[in-house]
Amino acid sequence: MVEVKPNHLIKVKRNQVFAFTMLSLAAALTVLILLAIVIYVMSQGLSVISMEFLLDSPKSMGAEGGIYPAIVGTIYLVGLVILIAAPIGVGTAIYLNEYMPDGRFKSVLRFATELLAAIPSIVHGMFGFLFFVIALGDYTGGWSILSGALTGVVMILPIIIRASEEALRSVSNNLKEGSLALGTTRWYTIKKIVLPLAIPGITTSIILAIGRVIGETAAFLLTLGGSLLLATTVFDGARTLALHLYLVAMETGNTEMAFGTGAVLIVLILIINLAATGLFKLLVRRFSA
Template structure:
């Protein structure tokens, strides 16, 4: 068999694998949209749920999802990006670095229900006077712990892609280490860091088990971080399991998919803008 024939066979298998992957994506999305699009209207988006979610709308769940994403990122981004900067810019390979990396890898491998159990015992019960028990604050703190490994590792890889000449040039001009990191390295790595944040948002939006133990799952409208809430993923699961109203569950799934697509599209647009701006520098 010639090299050209091998190349053709390899290309055929790779193209087939990619086509099957994309095909499953469109099959899943198409089926969900077909089953749920008839429920989605303005009343469904802006009304409150009734009869345990079997009737009415999902507005409290939409708000709960957005509040949870925002609060989780507020806690997770500074810690995750800060840890990545420390690992990549301020330490050499040694025991401490290996220990931190081992910790992030161990966190990434822990099942989400374990995070939920910890969040329930620590944030909901032990810190109840501070977090309010089952609340958005408890859920977001638990979610922040869950997504930390993703943000740390992707941010660290993004920082590694910044050429060493950027650092050397900045230091040669008399800038301090922190000035070099904050003014030169970090802006150049932001597009890669944003990728990790997008992945973190995806995990938080899709999580159910851990949030059932910390967020509360109430159908009431959330007004602050100390109120309980229900995300769209939780609402979808609980409506399907408790009421059997599959049309409402599929309608919630459609809104959830559209929300994720909007977030990813906006983040991708922002990443491209940041890449162009960093390239012009």
């Protein structure tokens, strides 16, 4: 037998204790940073939030008054983006996963999707500005909710495509073959077996995409127009909560009002994260019960 020196063993043990302590500290630090941000923003912002804050129009560039138009703008924008991006994204995922044979063209599509996801949102914004605001301005109303939404669609498509593909892939091949072997068409199999089983994953991806739209600012800075007025149609300019926060903080310097908006945003993101996990569990249970 090889003799192991007791000193060596102690050293090895001490190394492990040290390493594990450092790793745990890294994790603790991450959680602490999150808590610091959330608690600080909430503590600064909650005192500003009131019914008037939520339901009034902003005054003096947002340094006073409420954030109602920004709430409405956010809802319009998110609704429109999801309405367009969800069907296209899920449709793309179905085509890639269920219909398209492996090959060069498929790799090209996948690579394009990945690159689209990697493009910084400010570049999406530049494109949206040039294409939707300027070139198609006669149809989109220039700086408008529609221009912002179309830009947002391009931005979140890859997220929905990727997550939906993952959800579709998780459906067992056994079940698909079982259905096809009964003499059903592919589309029937997708409708009746694949999609119902993939719905929890797809729903989660769409909710997370909503979160992404709510949090995004750079792309909308260049396309929404930042109007303080209440939007009535999608051809009106608008601002989202995140954009409002930025403009208030940078242009008026009133950080108190900015924190109020920030607190609303954090609550929204919290709700969305909880909804994503909650809904996933609920949908999984419903279909397997």
